[in-house]
Amino acid sequence: MTVESTAGAATAAVPELVQLLTPEGERVEHPRFSLETTPEELRSIYRDLVLVRRFDGEATALQRQGELGLWASLLGQEAAQVGSGRAQRPGDWAFPTYREHGVAWCKGVDPLNLLGMFRGVNHGGWDPYEKNFQLYTIVIGSQTLHATGYAMGITKDGTDDAVVAYFGDGASSQGDVNEAFTFASVYNAPVVFFCQNNQWAISEPTERQTRVPLYQRAAGFGFPGVRVDGNDVLACLAVTRWALERARNGEGPTLIEAFTYRMGAHTTSDDPTRYRIADELEEWKLKDPIERVKAYLVREEWADQEFFDAVDAESEQLARRVREGVRNMPDPDPTSIFENVYAEGHALVDEERAQYVEYAASFDGSEEVGEGR
Amino acid sequence: MAAENYSMVKALNEALRRSLEADPKTLVMGEDVGRLGGVFRVTDGLHKDFGDARIIDTPLAESGIMGTAIGLALRGYRPVVEIQFDGFVYPAFDQIVTQLAKMHARALGHVKLPITVRIPFGGGIGAVEHHSESHEAYFAHTAGLKVVSPSNPVDAHWMLRQAIASDDPVIFLEPKRRYWDKGVVDPLGEAPAALHAARVARPGRDLTLIAYGPMVKVCLEAAEAAAEDGHQIEVVDLRSLSPVDFDTLEASVKRTGRAVVVHEAPVFMGMGSELAARITERCFYSLEAPVLRVGGYFAPYPPSRVEETYLPDLDRVLDAVDRALAF
Numbered sequence: 297m298t299v300e301s302t303a304g305a306a307t308a309a310v311p312e313l314v315q316l317l318t319p320e321g322e323r324v325e326h327p328r329f330s331l332e333t334t335p336e337e338l339r340s341i342y343r344d345l346v347l348v349r350r351f352d353g354e355a356t357a358l359q360r361q362g363e364l365g366l367w368a369s370l371l372g373q374e375a376a377q378v379g380s381g382r383a384q385r386p387g388d389w390a391f392p393t394y395r396e397h398g399v400a401w402c403k404g405v406d407p408l409n410l411l412g413m414f415r416g417v418n419h420g421g422w423d424p425y426e427k428n429f430q431l432y433t434i435v436i437g438s439q440t441l442h443a444t445g446y447a448m449g450i451t452k453d454g455t456d457d458a459v460v461a462y463f464g465d466g467a468s469s470q471g472d473v474n475e476a477f478t479f480a481s482v483y484n485a486p487v488v489f490f491c492q493n494n495q496w497a498i499s500e501p502t503e504r505q506t507r508v509p510l511y512q513r514a515a516g517f518g519f520p521g522v523r524v525d526g527n528d529v530l531a532c533l534a535v536t537r538w539a540l541e542r543a544r545n546g547e548g549p550t551l552i553e554a555f556t557y558r559m560g561a562h563t564t565s566d567d568p569t570r571y572r573i574a575d576e577l578e579e580w581k582l583k584d585p586i587e588r589v590k591a592y593l594v595r596e597e598w599a600d601q602e603f604f605d606a607v608d609a610e611s612e613q614l615a616r617r618v619r620e621g622v623r624n625m626p627d628p629d630p631t632s633i634f635e636n637v638y639a640e641g642h643a644l645v646d647e648e649r650a651q652y653v654e655y656a657a658s659f660d661g662s663e664e665v666g667e668g669r
Numbered sequence: 670m671a672a673e674n675y676s677m678v679k680a681l682n683e684a685l686r687r688s689l690e691a692d693p694k695t696l697v698m699g700e701d702v703g704r705l706g707g708v709f710r711v712t713d714g715l716h717k718d719f720g721d722a723r724i725i726d727t728p729l730a731e732s733g734i735m736g737t738a739i740g741l742a743l744r745g746y747r748p749v750v751e752i753q754f755d756g757f758v759y760p761a762f763d764q765i766v767t768q769l770a771k772m773h774a775r776a777l778g779h780v781k782l783p784i785t786v787r788i789p790f791g792g793g794i795g796a797v798e799h800h801s802e803s804h805e806a807y808f809a810h811t812a813g814l815k816v817v818s819p820s821n822p823v824d825a826h827w828m829l830r831q832a833i834a835s836d837d838p839v840i841f842l843e844p845k846r847r848y849w850d851k852g853v854v855d856p857l858g859e860a861p862a863a864l865h866a867a868r869v870a871r872p873g874r875d876l877t878l879i880a881y882g883p884m885v886k887v888c889l890e891a892a893e894a895a896a897e898d899g900h901q902i903e904v905v906d907l908r909s910l911s912p913v914d915f916d917t918l919e920a921s922v923k924r925t926g927r928a929v930v931v932h933e934a935p936v937f938m939g940m941g942s943e944l945a946a947r948i949t950e951r952c953f954y955s956l957e958a959p960v961l962r963v964g965g966y967f968a969p970y971p972p973s974r975v976e977e978t979y980l981p982d983l984d985r986v987l988d989a990v991d992r993a994l995a996f
């Protein structure tokens with residue numbers, strides 16, 4: 297077993313960045329991480345990337361139109377998410393933050409499910425067992441502990457499933473994340489810690505969180521860490537597959553730092569012009585995760601214009617479906633507030649529900665509840 | 670500079686600026702408080718004027734923020750901590766409850782922790798989960814902490830300056846849905862009241878509405894509406910949740926004979942429970958009705974599209990007022 301994050305690597309001037317596809321779309325080999333892909337698989341990867349970006353763009357537009365209260369865009373992080381998402385088997389679990397729309401897509405979650413919480417009609421609401429995709433977690437870092445505990449359960453059950461825990465560069469500072477590393481290490485849990493270092497935690501650059509490259513943190517906890525080009529979908533796929541194999545084989549956790557860039561604002565509420573310079577954005581535009589796959593497909597003549605047009609058309613179809621779906625999402629019934637507070641019910645909840653229903657009924661025939669405000 | 674029409678955000682910003690100018694030991698620390706000026710812009714411009722050493726963008730770790738603020742205070746600094754949203758104070762809760770609140774007692778008074786913890790709190794802004802919590806009872810329940818919540822820009826300005834000047838730890842709860850309300854603030858003037866004094870926001874003789882932070886405005890509107898029906902409602906803005914100015918409450922309720930407490934937090938085990946009990950103890954023979962409470966339901970804060978149902982509004986306050994008057 298090679299451990300990248302040994303003291304030797306930690307002192308290296310330039311940290312190793314695993315790359316299999318250059319920004320220009322050239323396929324390069326890596327001594328440790330190889331990947332066999334068929335033209336068909338590559339076309340499918342391209343399709344995922346384009347559809348995910350189109351969905352994300354539509355959600356941003358829907359927020360601007362007032363259909364969503366907020367949106368956290370994944371723009372620029374498509375490769376990290378599609379690569380790591382496609383590396384998972386159906387039995388594997390993903391524990392996302394609030395930005396893993398591309399992972400959700402790969403797990404087969406209907407994108408419309410993701411939009412409920414951003415519209416304000418629920419707090420997530422999908423059944424995580426359906427696609428092995430846990431609910432979005434807003435409290436930074438919490439889910440890494442849940443992922444680790446879930447992985448500990450897999451070990452107890454003796455199956456060869458594994459878990460991917462998603463988090464950001466900012467989250468790497470949280471106690472929960474560092475505790476997750478400790479538990480995963482001590483119990484040799486089959487979990488892959490997938491950190492998307494998109495260079496920013498709202499307005500704070502990664503230097504505000506760490507003085508060493510994040511992947512090197514793993515060494516101190518006793519498991520390997522790898523930095524991968526987060527805009528290279530093939531490298532993300534290969535390295536995540538490798539880490540998941542390790543987990544399945546009882547070799548324990550891995551930290552993957554996907555080095556990428558948040559091309560948009562933190563969320564639609566954010567104004568990045570207050571804290572970062574446009575040059576940085578321009579530089580990262582040249583490393584676009586989708587363009588390089590397209591260039592590769594074209595160079596190898598594995599896809600023609602007809603294919604690209606078809607994917608574009610499909611993405612427009614998806615956008616339309618999402619747009620209509622969101623607009624038709626009904627507001628929850630007020631009494632839903634009292635539902636699902638407990639699995640076994642609670643007398644006070646029942647009492648307050650009854651009080652509310654009676655109170656609301658007192659407005660019947662006169663005026664709407666809450667109109668006076 | 671004379672009196673200016675400030676939003677609550679600007680009033681708080683100006684209070685931080687004055688405090689930073691007055692005492693070189695005062696520090697501001699939190700997530701995104703530097704160049705960004707905080708997600709609500711309460712620290713806007715401070716980084717430019719006071720620099721990295723005093724306006725500190727911290728790593729993303731609330732326990733770390735709180736714990737290091739305590740260390741800085743031990744070293745003689747006066748940290749003003751910003752927690753980005755109410756729902757994110759919990760990672761710091763251990764440091765607040767086990768250390769911040771108790772260290773003065775543990776050290777038999779040899780240690781002072783003059784730390785202010787600013788937290789935007791409460792709902793009504795259409796936010797996603799964890800951005801609309803009203804957790805004041807947790808803090809008020811903890812001896813060693815002082816807890817205050819302004820309802821308007823003038824109080825926001827002066828109470829923040831007083832909180833920072835205090836040698837005790839103060840949890841400073843900012844009603845985020847009132848951040849953009851305006852008020853005339855004169856930073857060169859005098860504080861209108863002591864930090865822990867309640868204020869009669871509107872006099873009346875038929876019933877006392879008691880509220881703090883975001884609900885004061887709703888209660889004032891309710892009093893206005895009740896006046897049209899011939900009821901004179903007194904509104905007391907509590908301002909301080911620990912300690913509570915029970916003398917002002919007692920004087921008011923002894924006059925009106927009726928009290929309704931309003932807050933966004935769930936009624937069960939909320940501030941209203943303690944207030945109702947104390948008022949009953951102090952004013953038993955003056956009460957014409959039981960002290961009623963209006964608040965959030967015993968359920969997780971709901972998705973924003975139904976938050977208007979969860980939050981006490983004019984109608985629910987008036988409903989309680991009517992019930993109390995009918996007793």
Ligand SMILES: Cc1ncc(C[n+]2csc(CCOP(=O)(O)OP(=O)(O)O)c2C)c(N)n1
Pocket residue numbers: 393395434435436463464465466467468494496497498558562700729731753757760
């Ligand atoms: C415990 C906690 N503190 C603060 C926040 C507010 N907040 C939301 S996202 C964010 C930055 C997260 O940065 P990072 O982990 O790098 O993820 P990214 O948003 O860049 O994907 C902050 C501070 C939060 N959600 N939870």
Ligand SMILES: [Mg+2]
Pocket residue numbers: 464465466492493494495496497498
């Ligand atoms: Mg980030």
